[in-house]
Amino acid sequence: MRVPPYYKRPGWQRFFAGLFIGAIGGWCFFLFQFGSIHERLVIDLNKQKLQIEQQKEEIELLRSAEKERNEENERKLTIQNIYIAFTNEKEARLNELTLYELRQQVEDEIKFLKNKNIESVVEGKELIKKTIENKTYEIGDHHGYLQIEEMHIYSTLELHVKIIQQEEKS
Numbered sequence: 001m002r003v004p005p006y007y008k009r010p011g012w013q014r015f016f017a018g019l020f021i022g023a024i025g026g027w028c029f030f031l032f033q034f035g036s037i038h039e040r041l042v043i044d045l046n047k048q049k050l051q052i053e054q055q056k057e058e059i060e061l062l063r064s065a066e067k068e069r070n071e072e073n074e075r076k077l078t079i080q081n082i083y084i085a086f087t088n089e090k091e092a093r094l095n096e097l098t099l100y101e102l103r104q105q106v107e108d109e110i111k112f113l114k115n116k117n118i119e120s121v122v123e124g125k126e127l128i129k130k131t132i133e134n135k136t137y138e139i140g141d142h143h144g145y146l147q148i149e150e151m152h153i154y155s156t157l158e159l160h161v162k163i164i165q166q167e168e169k170s
Contacts, residue, residue, distance in 0.1 A: 077118045081156040082107055087149055092163045098140045105137050106146065106161065113157060122153055132161070139165060 084103050086092070094102075109131055113121055121128070129148050136143050143166045150160035 077155055078115050079113050079118060079121055079153075079155065079157050080115075082110060082114065083156055083158045085158070085160050087160050087162050089163070092139075092165060094140060094163070102137060102139055102146075102163070106132060106159070109135065110157070118153060118155070121157065125151060125153065132159070139163065142166060 084106050086099060086102075089099055110128060113128070129151070132146055132148055135145075137146060145164045145166070147162045147164055148159055149162050150158075152158040
């Protein structure tokens, strides 16, 4: 048996030629479509990279601006409350009304500090200390002095004060 000679028959020649030309045409169509899609994807990827870089710069600008605002706000913080604690209130043996009146007297002495800038209060903390310690306070029937043991300054001015009693009133 022999393989029939297809190359001599024009029908088969046209079939193989069409198959060959169709394969080449299909391959060219595939390359064209793949190339255009790949080009679009590369362009989109580059656009996205540029957008990401711009957004990173914008985020960095916003962070630095917010950091500056926070620092400025912290510099501009003010004293909102004044808290006075007596460190030796049990040893002084004073009733709550007397302690309350004493606390009010101290608050009246330093009430001008409310809504003041924290920086200015820190600069004048020695003045605050002398203002409270150099005054004689009425403690019930007695006179006494106060001694500041601790002072914490932030949005709340916190004073830890020791009561020093003196002689009785005449």
